[in-house]
Amino acid sequence: xxxxxxxxxxxxxxxxxxxxxxxxxxxxxxxxxxxxxxxxxxxxxxxxxxxxxxxxxxxxxxxxxxxxxxxxxxxxxxxxxxxxxxxxxxxxxxxxxxxxxxxxxxxxxxxxxxxxxxxxxxxxxxxxxxxxxxxxxxxxxxxxxxxxxxxxxxxxxxxxxxxxxxxxxxxxxxxxxxxxxxxxxxxxxxxxxxxxxxxxxxxxxxxxxxxxxxxxxxxxxxxxxxxxxxxxxxxxxxxxxxxxxxxxxxxxxxxxxxxxxxxxxxxxxxxxxxxxxxxxxxxxxxxxxxxxxxxxxxxxxxxxxxxxxxxxxxxxxxx
Amino acid sequence: xxxxxxxxxxxxxxxxxxxxxxxxxxxxxxxxxxxxxxxxxxxxxxxxxxxxxxxxxxxxxxxxxxxxxxxxxxxxxxxxxxxxxxxxxxxxxxxxxxxxxxxxxxxxxxxxxxxxxxxxxxxxxxxxxxxxxxxxxxxxxxxxxxxxxxxxxxxxxxxxxxxxxxxxxxxxxxxxxxxxxxxxxxxxxxxxxxxxxxxxxxxxxxxxxxxxxx
Numbered sequence: 001x002x003x004x005x006x007x008x009x010x011x012x013x014x015x016x017x018x019x020x021x022x023x024x025x026x027x028x029x030x031x032x033x034x035x036x037x038x039x040x041x042x043x044x045x046x047x048x049x050x051x052x053x054x055x056x057x058x059x060x061x062x063x064x065x066x067x068x069x070x071x072x073x074x075x076x077x078x079x080x081x082x083x084x085x086x087x088x089x090x091x092x093x094x095x096x097x098x099x100x101x102x103x104x105x106x107x108x109x110x111x112x113x114x115x116x117x118x119x120x121x122x123x124x125x126x127x128x129x130x131x132x133x134x135x136x137x138x139x140x141x142x143x144x145x146x147x148x149x150x151x152x153x154x155x156x157x158x159x160x161x162x163x164x165x166x167x168x169x170x171x172x173x174x175x176x177x178x179x180x181x182x183x184x185x186x187x188x189x190x191x192x193x194x195x196x197x198x199x200x201x202x203x204x205x206x207x208x209x210x211x212x213x214x215x216x217x218x219x220x221x222x223x224x225x226x227x228x229x230x231x232x233x234x235x236x237x238x239x240x241x242x243x244x245x246x247x248x249x250x251x252x253x254x255x256x257x258x259x260x261x262x263x264x265x266x267x268x269x270x271x272x273x274x275x276x277x278x279x280x281x282x283x284x285x286x287x288x289x290x291x292x293x294x295x296x297x298x299x300x301x302x303x304x305x306x307x308x309x310x311x312x313x314x315x316x317x318x319x
Numbered sequence: 320x321x322x323x324x325x326x327x328x329x330x331x332x333x334x335x336x337x338x339x340x341x342x343x344x345x346x347x348x349x350x351x352x353x354x355x356x357x358x359x360x361x362x363x364x365x366x367x368x369x370x371x372x373x374x375x376x377x378x379x380x381x382x383x384x385x386x387x388x389x390x391x392x393x394x395x396x397x398x399x400x401x402x403x404x405x406x407x408x409x410x411x412x413x414x415x416x417x418x419x420x421x422x423x424x425x426x427x428x429x430x431x432x433x434x435x436x437x438x439x440x441x442x443x444x445x446x447x448x449x450x451x452x453x454x455x456x457x458x459x460x461x462x463x464x465x466x467x468x469x470x471x472x473x474x475x476x477x478x479x480x481x482x483x484x485x486x487x488x489x490x491x492x493x494x495x496x497x498x499x500x501x502x503x504x505x506x507x508x509x510x511x512x513x514x515x516x517x518x519x520x521x522x523x524x525x526x527x528x529x530x531x532x533x
Contacts, residue, residue: 148509148510180401180402180403181402181403181404181508182402182404183404183405184405184406185403185406253509273506273509273510275510277382277506278383278504278506279382279505279506280505280506
């Protein structure tokens with residue numbers, strides 16, 4: 001029995017380098033500029049700004065004067081934090097990163113997670129949405145043309161939830177049930193909520209609101225919609241045109257019941273899947289309201305690619 | 320066409336899952352008396368693996384299995400990121416807090432000592448009640464703990480209540496009901512959506528007519 005040899009490890013590293021190179025050259029070709037986020041962040045300030053990460057999951061480092069720093073746990077926050085507070089009007093930036101984040105994980109202590117991604121800041125929403133979604137499609141297609149891109153607009157669920165008169169923790173539970181596509185428990189949960197019939201009917205059927213954009217439009221038009229929900233549908237429809245003209249129509253699955261792990265998105269959200277991987281390779285969306293927390297509301301959209309999972313998947317393909 | 324891989328839990332849920340699959344016309348390749356762990360149906364392109372109940376979620380989350388049959392108890396205990404696409408209606412039982420018969424007040428100590436196989440479920444339950452607890456994680460025979468003074472109460476799954484009864488324990492408080500769920504990997508859900516939907520429809524149609532519970 002022989003375990004992994006040095007050559008195996010080197011080969012793996014080579015594979016990863018090639019993948020990063022391929023993606024990087026697409027980013028460069030589309031006019032994105034590389035940015036290296038700072039490695040260290042101030043612990044107190046960071047936890048204040050970004051509450052969704054638990055304090056335990058951050059890797060702490062003690063400075064010379066006993067100040068506590070953390071190794072960057074997330075790249076978008078680092079980039080946004082350094083640019084948005086002194087944002088100049090009319091500035092448009094297309095940035096990419098090829099980097100690593102650090103988290104404490106129960107089973108293996110400090111974990112290095114390799115990520116690449118883009119952030120498109122300051123550009124009028126629809127134009128940037130189109131550009132970024134096409135970039136994601138192009139990359140997925142380059143990696144494996146059997147991919148699927150799942151998308152929605154968080155405005156649909158947000159608009160719906162604004163009409164629900166319930167406490168925050170009830171809404172959180174509702175979201176979690178939808179996130180897990182747990183129709184059975186969702187049904188018994190909403191039974192007790194005293195909802196209006198409009199809202200009840202949507203929640204009871206929301207997991208069927210998926211498929212091609214035409215199918216989804218047909219389904220949701222039979223139910224209640226407020227302005228925000230209409231906007232969501234409009235956004236997706238206008239993206240559908242470019243997607244169709246670029247020939248990616250059959251790769252798209254619209255799912256209006258899509259809920260992301262991060263709740264700072266407000267608009268387009270999407271996930272890219274490749275066959276033989278067990279989790280999403282691409283995660284992205286629009287996060288204008290997140291920038292507002294840093295002093296200026298700037299149109300912002302981006303996505304992140306899971307390089308570790310991608311490399312593993314690609315090296316399986318070779319075998 | 321790719322296979323659909325389904326992970327089944329050995330033990331409590333195995334027989335009922337097998338009967339259900341049989342009725343849905345899917346489980347023909349399974350031999351419940353065999354000690355084999357993998358069964359393949361080449362014509363229907365379905366395969367089954369038998370794993371420990373608490374591992375079903377792990378297999379599904381890592382995509383080795385597309386679907387899995389797991390108890391809600393196991394799902395709650397595992398912090399998993401999978402879809403729970405169907406309630407299978409069997410394997411019903413409930414989580415409950417139980418203690419020595421007749422003893423209702425615990426004020427010997429400043430914290431309540433709780434023995435359980437389900438630390439996460441217990442922690443969450445008592446945190447909501449703002450009851451401070453000391454958790455004692457056990458791997459079996461939990462009923463013993465209050466009898467020998469290891470804990471004040473236990474948190475466990477109760478099906479008939481017989482085990483509690485013969486050991487002189489009783490339920491102090493019902494927590495919530497659990498049953499068997501069909502869980503699904505998030506990526507498989509996308510790539511095999513049509514086949515999984517069809518399978519779901521088949522199983523839904525069976526609802527109510529199989530596996531009458533005790």
